[in-house]
Amino acid sequence: MAATIVQSGSYDLLIDTGFLVDAFTLDDTTKGVLDNTKYVLNGTTQYASVIDGSTTISVNRGRQDTGDQFTAGSMTFNLLDGYAGGVFNPFNQDSPFFDSSNDQPGLAPMRNVILTREGEELFNGYIVDYMYDFSLGGLDSVSVTCADRFYVLSQTYMAEYNVSEELANVRVEAVLDLPEVNAFQLPGERNIETSTITLGGAAAYTVPNGTSVAAYMAKINESVQGRIFVARDGTFTFQDRIGTTLSASVADFHDNGTAIPYDQVGISFEANQVVNRASVTHAGGSPQVAQDLASQATYFIQTTSISDALLHNDTAALDLANYLLVAEPEARYTSVSTPFYSLTNAQRDTVAVIEIGNTITIEKSFNTGNTTTSLAQELAIEGIQHQIDLSTGHRITLFTSPTTLVYELILDDLIYGTIDTENVLG
Numbered sequence: 001m002a003a004t005i006v007q008s009g010s011y012d013l014l015i016d017t018g019f020l021v022d023a024f025t026l027d028d029t030t031k032g033v034l035d036n037t038k039y040v041l042n043g044t045t046q047y048a049s050v051i052d053g054s055t056t057i058s059v060n061r062g063r064q065d066t067g068d069q070f071t072a073g074s075m076t077f078n079l080l081d082g083y084a085g086g087v088f089n090p091f092n093q094d095s096p097f098f099d100s101s102n103d104q105p106g107l108a109p110m111r112n113v114i115l116t117r118e119g120e121e122l123f124n125g126y127i128v129d130y131m132y133d134f135s136l137g138g139l140d141s142v143s144v145t146c147a148d149r150f151y152v153l154s155q156t157y158m159a160e161y162n163v164s165e166e167l168a169n170v171r172v173e174a175v176l177d178l179p180e181v182n183a184f185q186l187p188g189e190r191n192i193e194t195s196t197i198t199l200g201g202a203a204a205y206t207v208p209n210g211t212s213v214a215a216y217m218a219k220i221n222e223s224v225q226g227r228i229f230v231a232r233d234g235t236f237t238f239q240d241r242i243g244t245t246l247s248a249s250v251a252d253f254h255d256n257g258t259a260i261p262y263d264q265v266g267i268s269f270e271a272n273q274v275v276n277r278a279s280v281t282h283a284g285g286s287p288q289v290a291q292d293l294a295s296q297a298t299y300f301i302q303t304t305s306i307s308d309a310l311l312h313n314d315t316a317a318l319d320l321a322n323y324l325l326v327a328e329p330e331a332r333y334t335s336v337s338t339p340f341y342s343l344t345n346a347q348r349d350t351v352a353v354i355e356i357g358n359t360i361t362i363e364k365s366f367n368t369g370n371t372t373t374s375l376a377q378e379l380a381i382e383g384i385q386h387q388i389d390l391s392t393g394h395r396i397t398l399f400t401s402p403t404t405l406v407y408e409l410i411l412d413d414l415i416y417g418t419i420d421t422e423n424v425l426g
Helices: 150-154 168-177 213-224 293-299 314-324 345-352
Strands: 003-005 009-020 045-049 054-062 074-080 112-117 120-133 141-148 190-192 227-230 236-239 251-254 264-268 277-282 288-291 303-309 332-339 359-368 371-389 393-402
Touching: 009 345, 054 120, 054 227, 120 150, 141 150, 150 213, 168 190, 168 213, 168 236, 213 227, 213 303, 277 314, 288 314, 303 314, 332 359, 332 371, 345 393, 359 393
Parallel strands: 190 236, 251 359, 277 303
Antiparallel strands: 003 009, 009 045, 009 112, 054 074, 054 371, 074 141, 112 120, 120 141, 227 236, 264 332, 277 288, 332 393, 359 371, 371 393
């Protein structure tokens, strides 16, 4: 049953017990009756709500920087089994979650686990580890580690795969459809954007036997420079190369009381942001190098290199090398964090469901002598962290990357009516 967390909202933490509550059962006088409309062949999975026994919940999804690769999102939570009468104990055969017919605990590894707030999913994945702490004379506790469905791809390996030249999104779909992968097959389990990037298909691009699916997805994303991740509701998501966007901000964070408040903001202005020489070599090709000589004269030579890229030819490799160039360091907001107790109900609803790839605005005021100035930046979400304490409330931290915004052309507008690279037809 859902629980209200102080100044945060209504939350639930649900674990698949492994039981089917309305499944047809042979030789059962009630559940085994033919033409029964209540007990059916596939049945419905029974979920146990464990929110009442929880103390803290932590969710980490995405990445903190565009230089990082996406990995499986994670959730950890702690349960005080003493308050729940020992029902989480895997050895307790009297627990309502114990599957006596198969002689195994219902709350077990690789069971589906879902965290919700006000009915919206914040995490959907699998339990990968239970750590039970028996405390003599105290409260027994359970520490549970979970991973989203990207974890399955990291545990799945491909047979030798002879690929064809095709768009990156087609390659991603084809890998998921391989018989030894067979992932995200149900309707609505994929959100795959059409790509503009073509991947190679000659013999040099053959995928060796034993290649990790997650590692190969990372290799695809290295060439695409987009995003490959599992969304908060468990949907496999592919986003094409990050570039200009028409996306409007889904949330505005200000420190002047006019929008969503925050109490922490990260600011980065570092020399290592600069990339003024980039080398990209596609499989079987030669290095394609892009340089910014003016940047090198000021910031010295700072290089990034990608070898064995999956791009289909030298032109695509050189395009990627140019894409990777960053001529000058730029001060930017790298993260923003806010506690839910400082938000209105409407603001909590907005912030809780922000997703990777969304655009937000962060504005901060700076005192400059006798005056105050403000700097606002439009940023893309790369990573999301939820910290939930059932006694004190919910905090969310968003990790960001710079994004180049273009705006819809508006006739006769002094700013948005100018035809240039920043104002486009919608």
